[in-house]
Amino acid sequence: MTVDPISGVSQHPVLGRSRLVVAVILIITLTVILIERLYFLQIVEHVRYRALSIENRFDLLPVPPVRGMIYDRHGEVLAENHAVYELEVVPEQVRDMAALMTWATQSLSLSERDRKKFNKRLRGRASFERILLKSGLSEEQAARFAVNQYRFPGVALRGRLRRSYPLGHVTAHVVGYVGRISDKDLDAKERSRYRGVAHIGKLGIESYYEGNLLGRIGYEQVETNAHGRVVRTLAREPAISGNHLHLTLDARLQKVVRNELVGHRGAAVVLEPHTGEILAFVSMPDYDPNLFAKGIDQVRYTALQQDPNKPLLNRALYGRYAPGSTLKPILALAGLEHTIDPRRRVKCPGFFALKEGGRVYRCWRKQGHGAVNFKEALEQSCDTYFYQLGLRLGISGISEALTTFGFGKQTGIDLASEPDGLIPTAPWKQRRYGTPWYPGDTLNASIGQGYVLSTPLQLAAATAALANRGRLVRPHLLRGVEDPETGEIRRPAEQVTEVQLGDPSQYERVIEGMIAVMHGSHGTARRAGQRLSYRIAAKTGTSQLVSLPQAGETAKDTPDHLKDHALFIAFAPAERPQVALALIIENGGSGGKIAAPIARRILDYYFVERLRRADLKESRYVRG
Amino acid sequence: MFAGRVFRFDSVLFFSTGMILFCGVFILFSASGGSTEILFHQGIRIAIAIIVMLGVAQIDPDVIRRWSPAIYLVTVLILMLVLAVGYVGKGAQRWLDLGLVRFQPAELMKLATPMMVAWLFANAPIPTSLGRLMVALTIVVIPAGLVMVQPDLGTAVMLVISAICAVVLAGIRWRHLIILTAAAAAALPFLWSQLRDYQKDRILAMLDPWSDPLGMGYHTIQAQIAIGSAGVSGKGWFSGSQSHLDFVPERSTDFIFAVFAEEFGFVGIIVLLGAYLLVTGRCMHIAYQAQDHYCRILAGALALTFFFYVFVNVGMVSGILPVVGVPLPLISYGGTSMITLMAAFGIIMGMHRRRRLMA
Numbered sequence: 001m002t003v004d005p006i007s008g009v010s011q012h013p014v015l016g017r018s019r020l021v022v023a024v025i026l027i028i029t030l031t032v033i034l035i036e037r038l039y040f041l042q043i044v045e046h047v048r049y050r051a052l053s054i055e056n057r058f059d060l061l062p063v064p065p066v067r068g069m070i071y072d073r074h075g076e077v078l079a080e081n082h083a084v085y086e087l088e089v090v091p092e093q094v095r096d097m098a099a100l101m102t103w104a105t106q107s108l109s110l111s112e113r114d115r116k117k118f119n120k121r122l123r124g125r126a127s128f129e130r131i132l133l134k135s136g137l138s139e140e141q142a143a144r145f146a147v148n149q150y151r152f153p154g155v156a157l158r159g160r161l162r163r164s165y166p167l168g169h170v171t172a173h174v175v176g177y178v179g180r181i182s183d184k185d186l187d188a189k190e191r192s193r194y195r196g197v198a199h200i201g202k203l204g205i206e207s208y209y210e211g212n213l214l215g216r217i218g219y220e221q222v223e224t225n226a227h228g229r230v231v232r233t234l235a236r237e238p239a240i241s242g243n244h245l246h247l248t249l250d251a252r253l254q255k256v257v258r259n260e261l262v263g264h265r266g267a268a269v270v271l272e273p274h275t276g277e278i279l280a281f282v283s284m285p286d287y288d289p290n291l292f293a294k295g296i297d298q299v300r301y302t303a304l305q306q307d308p309n310k311p312l313l314n315r316a317l318y319g320r321y322a323p324g325s326t327l328k329p330i331l332a333l334a335g336l337e338h339t340i341d342p343r344r345r346v347k348c349p350g351f352f353a354l355k356e357g358g359r360v361y362r363c364w365r366k367q368g369h370g371a372v373n374f375k376e377a378l379e380q381s382c383d384t385y386f387y388q389l390g391l392r393l394g395i396s397g398i399s400e401a402l403t404t405f406g407f408g409k410q411t412g413i414d415l416a417s418e419p420d421g422l423i424p425t426a427p428w429k430q431r432r433y434g435t436p437w438y439p440g441d442t443l444n445a446s447i448g449q450g451y452v453l454s455t456p457l458q459l460a461a462a463t464a465a466l467a468n469r470g471r472l473v474r475p476h477l478l479r480g481v482e483d484p485e486t487g488e489i490r491r492p493a494e495q496v497t498e499v500q501l502g503d504p505s506q507y508e509r510v511i512e513g514m515i516a517v518m519h520g521s522h523g524t525a526r527r528a529g530q531r532l533s534y535r536i537a538a539k540t541g542t543s544q545l546v547s548l549p550q551a552g553e554t555a556k557d558t559p560d561h562l563k564d565h566a567l568f569i570a571f572a573p574a575e576r577p578q579v580a581l582a583l584i585i586e587n588g589g590s591g592g593k594i595a596a597p598i599a600r601r602i603l604d605y606y607f608v609e610r611l612r613r614a615d616l617k618e619s620r621y622v623r624g
Numbered sequence: 625m626f627a628g629r630v631f632r633f634d635s636v637l638f639f640s641t642g643m644i645l646f647c648g649v650f651i652l653f654s655a656s657g658g659s660t661e662i663l664f665h666q667g668i669r670i671a672i673a674i675i676v677m678l679g680v681a682q683i684d685p686d687v688i689r690r691w692s693p694a695i696y697l698v699t700v701l702i703l704m705l706v707l708a709v710g711y712v713g714k715g716a717q718r719w720l721d722l723g724l725v726r727f728q729p730a731e732l733m734k735l736a737t738p739m740m741v742a743w744l745f746a747n748a749p750i751p752t753s754l755g756r757l758m759v760a761l762t763i764v765v766i767p768a769g770l771v772m773v774q775p776d777l778g779t780a781v782m783l784v785i786s787a788i789c790a791v792v793l794a795g796i797r798w799r800h801l802i803i804l805t806a807a808a809a810a811a812l813p814f815l816w817s818q819l820r821d822y823q824k825d826r827i828l829a830m831l832d833p834w835s836d837p838l839g840m841g842y843h844t845i846q847a848q849i850a851i852g853s854a855g856v857s858g859k860g861w862f863s864g865s866q867s868h869l870d871f872v873p874e875r876s877t878d879f880i881f882a883v884f885a886e887e888f889g890f891v892g893i894i895v896l897l898g899a900y901l902l903v904t905g906r907c908m909h910i911a912y913q914a915q916d917h918y919c920r921i922l923a924g925a926l927a928l929t930f931f932f933y934v935f936v937n938v939g940m941v942s943g944i945l946p947v948v949g950v951p952l953p954l955i956s957y958g959g960t961s962m963i964t965l966m967a968a969f970g971i972i973m974g975m976h977r978r979r980r981l982m983a
Contacts, residue, residue: 017912017920019792019793019795019924020793020908020911020912020920020924022792023789023792023793023908023924023927023928024905024908026928027901027904027908027928027931030931030935031897031901031935033944034897034935034938034939034942035893035894035897037939037942037943037944038851038885038890038893038938038942039890041848041851041852041942042851042852042854042855042856042885042889042890042893043855043856043890045852046852046853046854046855046856048852049848049849049851049852049853050852050853050855052849052852052853053849053850053852053853053865053866053871054853056846056849056865056866056869056871057865057869223865223869224869
């Protein structure tokens with residue numbers, strides 16, 4: 001050890017310097033470790049990390065198309081898209097969730113249920129995902145949030161288009177609604193067409209013409225930053241809006257018909273007989289389709305489902321009813337072709353027996369109609385006359401006549417899963433019940449009872465064929481498809497089934513009888529036919545749910561849900577029909593008393609009141 | 625005081641640090657997204673740092689040696705003051721507001737601690753006694769503890785490293801070194817329990833970042849993607865997608881190395897690490913040439929600490945060390961770290977001139 005002569009500090013240069021050498025070796029070793037690590041990252045694993053960095057940067061975002069609008073025949077909006085606001089939360093970016101909840105509860109009236117739903121979604125998803133906090137914010141609530149947004153990082157307002165139905169209940173059963181896409185709505189192949197699209201047509205026109213309404217989704221290739229925010233758009237393929245649909249419906253008539261049916265269970269279909277264009281399509285009770293478009297909650301959905309009046313059931317399309325006496329004009333026609341003499345009178349004592357002392361089949365009028373001819377039998381709906389007529393036709397003749405008028409098979413309307421209805425035959429009964437066809441079954445069938453089942457739509461289509469003097473048209477709802485870009489309206493491919501049934505001159509005899517129903521002195525709907533400025537051809541019907549009241553009982557004692565269904569078919573003006581309709585009021589009692597006045601008011605609107613309205617706009621639709 | 629009244633200057637040290645500073649400004653401009661405001665602030669900081677370096681270089685090392693205990697004691701007092709009335713910034717009490725400047729006393733501690741240790745051992749026979757070693761340990765533990773409470777794990781770790789460097793260079797017995805290492809290992813569980821949760825998470829995330837790729841491991845992984853995606857020549861200045869799209873966290877400060885690596889690639893990294901090695905090597909050379917014990921211990925310790933800064937920062941950014949919040953020396957934006965480092969180089973520069981004068 002040496003001592004520095006100047007500083008007096010002890011020195012040990014050799015040991016001190018050897019430690020410096022150790023230090024330098026340490027430095028070199030650590031540098032090699034660093035370089036090895038960086039070599040590994042940048043050279044060895046470069047390809048993998050480059051892929052990861054590109055994955056980070058680029059994203060393909062679907063751009064949902066705007067769903068096509070739905071209009072009635074005069075351009076009134078039946079379905080449109082409304083801008084609504086949703087509040088979305090990225091949990092990891094939220095500084096104080098409790099404060100956010102408190103504020104949202106007070107200022108946005110966030111309900112207890114909203115909070116529970118949000119917490120449920122919160123648990124199931126990653127913290128960097130956007131999670132819905134509240135949908136359907138009002139303009140005011142959205143503005144209130146926008147002002148306070150700076151206080152809540154990680155919370156964003158998002159505008160979205162929501163389907164809405166301005167007429168609500170009125171068009172529920174025909175236009176249908178859209179709902180959130182569920183797994184069973186789409187198969188794997190279709191899913192790519194729906195990327196970024198939240199809703200799909202579930203029912204009615206919305207579902208049937210889904211392909212037209214949807215449009216095509218577009219894509220945006222974007223560069224995103226670490227927060228998922230789009231920095232710039234690199235490429236863009238715009239979405240193509242869905243086509244607008246122009247329906248054959250007349251919204252005003254639809255409203256009138258619906259109002260007439262409020263308080264009843266029933267259905268009505270009104271159409272133009274020569275074109276098959278449906279003007280009104282109503283089933284009651286109904287529901288608000290906007291609830292479904294918004295996303296209906298379980299409580300309300302269960303309530304609708306369990307309602308004994310079945311508001312969700314589309315009776316006009318799916319309701320299967322015994323058509324009762326409304327079948328008589330068609331059977332009468334078949335009888336004329338079967339060479340019955342219209343002048344021949346049949347004596348009606350109020351009942352009919354197959355053989356002396358055998359089972360008695362009653363006419364609806366206990367005291368009988370006396371001797372009635374063809375026209376009077378239709379006018380008064382004499383069952384005895386039609387029992388005999390039915391026997392002459394036989395069940396094969398009856399079912400053949402009904403089938404040619406479209407019963408027992410789909411009408412071909414543009415609505416999904418239309419039922420067939422039922423026209424019985426002897427082989428059918430053997431298959432179904434294992435019993436032979438009895439003559440009594442034929443008697444029931446000849447007054448539209450027993451096994452015969454028809455939908456209100458089938459009844460309306462058959463009525464239109466009567467009005468057309470035998471020309472059967474396909475009832476339909478679509479009038480034109482509009483390309484939103486060019487504004488060009490295409491008429492759907494013509495699919496009118498035109499079948500000439502029988503000799504046109506024979507129809508006039510039947511229609512004469514149907515006119516007498518309204519205008520004749522004994523017509524079953526004569527009360528509804530008073531003071532008419534135009535002529536209606538019609539037929540009433542009463543479909544029995546239980547056997548006719550026995551002696552001593554009156555209809556008044558029958559409980560409501562067992563009361564007869566009231567039916568009514570009509571077309572007008574009888575000479576050159578412009579409109580045909582079929583109407584059913586469940587448990588309404590007699591067709592003449594309940595259904596006929598309703599039909600009269602509907603027709604009065606169409607022929608009198610509607611024409612008085614000066615403001616009726618000409619349709620946007622251009623006849624092609 | 626100003627021996628020989630000659631301007632003390634070392635061109636190798638001056639130009640090698642200058643080169644790093646230049647690289648730093650260059651990459652900071654890109655990392656800040658082209659912010660001239662940040663560039664301006666950093667420029668002022670660099671100017672002050674260079675003036676401090678050249679100024680400190682003119683102080684005679686003997687003066688520094690004599691004042692070492694006083695400087696150390698005053699700095700410890702200031703640290704305590706910070707804890708008492710410290711300005712709360714970034715959730716940690718690290719700053720002391722002096723009105724115009726916000727001053728980080730922990731930075732000064734990084735100079736004062738090795739100075740104090742060097743002073744302690746300069747007059748001692750070599751190898752040192754165990755008693756003196758215990759004193760040295762106390763000298764380190766007090767400020768390190770105060771800094772960790774702030775809490776500033778990075779600085780505390782660096783303080784301990786700088787003191788250990790000084791002790792090792794002073795000539796500790798290997799036996800004692802082993803005992804100390806064993807004691808430190810035994811103390812680890814206790815230290816672990818003292819760590820804040822976020823510090824524990826960072827260390828765990830370092831061990832396996834992909835176990836929690838969207839949580840604590842996220843920053844580490846994104847930094848590694850930035851480095852790895854660059855390749856040999858990098859993506860080019862201002863073209864680092866990871867950095868510019870916010871995937872790289874703290875990209876102007878602690879993680880600026882990831883930006884540099886992404887934009888200049890493996891070639892750029894080799895150049896930068898070469899510059900750091902040049903600075904360290906030059907300091908080690910001056911330490912080697914130094915005649916007195918105090919200068920050798922202090923210069924060696926400061927040079928080693930500087931290198932450890934580089935190692936810990938690059939190590940944490942590239943994922944071989946936990947994220948402890950150590951800036952990249954002379955490049956990261958902000959803080960008083962640059963001025964402290966340049967002051968340290970000033971001290972070493974002064975020693976260099978002194979040796980030449982003595983010879």
